[in-house]
Each structure stands twice: as structure tokens, then as C-alpha cells.
Amino acid sequence: DAGVIQSPRHEVTEMGQEVTLRCKPISGHDYLFWYRQTMMRGLELLIYFNNNVPIDDSGMPEDRFSAKMPNASFSTLKIQPSEPRDSAVYFCASSPSRAHTQYFGPGTRLTVL
């Protein structure tokens, strides 16, 4: 298996623009997690899905952030409009079952100018 795939690996955009991050989980994994990592706040869970259904989005910072999982093999995290404080590394992770090992993607480094 190729592991969790994220695209793009790097994204540089200007404030106010829409940003879409993509994730392909490992086939057969029922759980998908989106995290944000910054020096100041560490690793934060934004939202997670079980069988394509959003279970907990309490970590989403504000309404500018949205996430979808239209099928078992694809998820997106969208920021609209983007702001400089959104600059971070965004990770997607998948897991085969609850409370199991999470498998992380390589991350997307987002820079908002």
C-alpha cells in the first residue's frame, strides 16, 4: 500500500484566497483525521470521520474551515478565505478501527502571505 497520500505537499497563497487540501487514506481504513501542526500550538485535531461521516469537528477553528469526505478514498479540507494565521503543516491520518494506530501522511505545508 502507498500509505496516506496528501496533496499538494506545499501551498503558497495570498490572504483571502481559497485553499483546498486533499487526502487519500489507506484502503480499508474506517477512520480519517485532519490535524494542524504549528510551533505555537503543537499538533491539533481539527476533525475526524468514521465511515465517511464527520464525528467530531470541535477542533475546527472557525467557519472559514470546512472538511468533506465524499467517499472512502478521498477527503478535502478547505479554507475560505485564508488568513496568514492559517499558515501551518496540515496532516491527514487514517486508522483501521477506533483507538488503533494512526497512519499519517507526509503533510501539506501551507503558507498564507
Place this chain on the structure above:
Amino acid sequence: AQSVTQLDSQVPVFEEAPVELRCNYSSSVSVYLFWYVQYPNQGLQLLLKYLSGSTLVKGINGFEAEFNKSQTSFHLRKPSVHISDTAEYFCAVTGGGASYDKVIFGPGTSLSVIP
């Protein structure tokens, strides 16, 4: 609610010396415990995990951790570190109750191995 404390934000250690990275957690329910490692510019990967049974858990790359329920600790150890062990290490615990699906990560400990 569950929480994780990693007492040392940075740990420098000489090559071939032993190292211990400390982790304490708070929880009122039984939990699963994990250690993840993050190499520069990469995602996190699992080092080891404790689910039940023996309190001494062995992981990859020669690391091991001991679960101590009375002290609510899960410290990570390696008897002899290598340059390649330089990385960020995260202790994590499952959420309890309705949050059992989630994993709560500590702030991380940066291990620097000095040649």
C-alpha cells in the same frame, strides 16, 4: 478529559548514551497509550503502543516504554541512542468515553543526539 504532559521540551544526549523521555497522562478511565516519532519534514509514525497486558512494551528501533498505572506515566527509553534517533517524539493517549476514537497528543519532546 484526558490530557498528556511531556515534561521535557528538549533533550540533548550524546551518541551511544541512554535516554528517557517522560510522559504523564491524566485520565479517569482505562486508556490506550502511544509513542509516535516525527523525523524532519515527515509525518508521525508509530514507535510503540500499550493496549493491555505486560506493562513493558517494546517498539521499533530499540525503543521501549513502561506503563505505570499508579503514577499515570508512560516513559520512553532507549539504552543507546544513534544520530538517526534525532527527531520529535510525541506521547499520546486515547480519549475516554464518547471520545474513545480520538487520540490526544502531548506537546512533543525534541531529542537531539550529539555526535
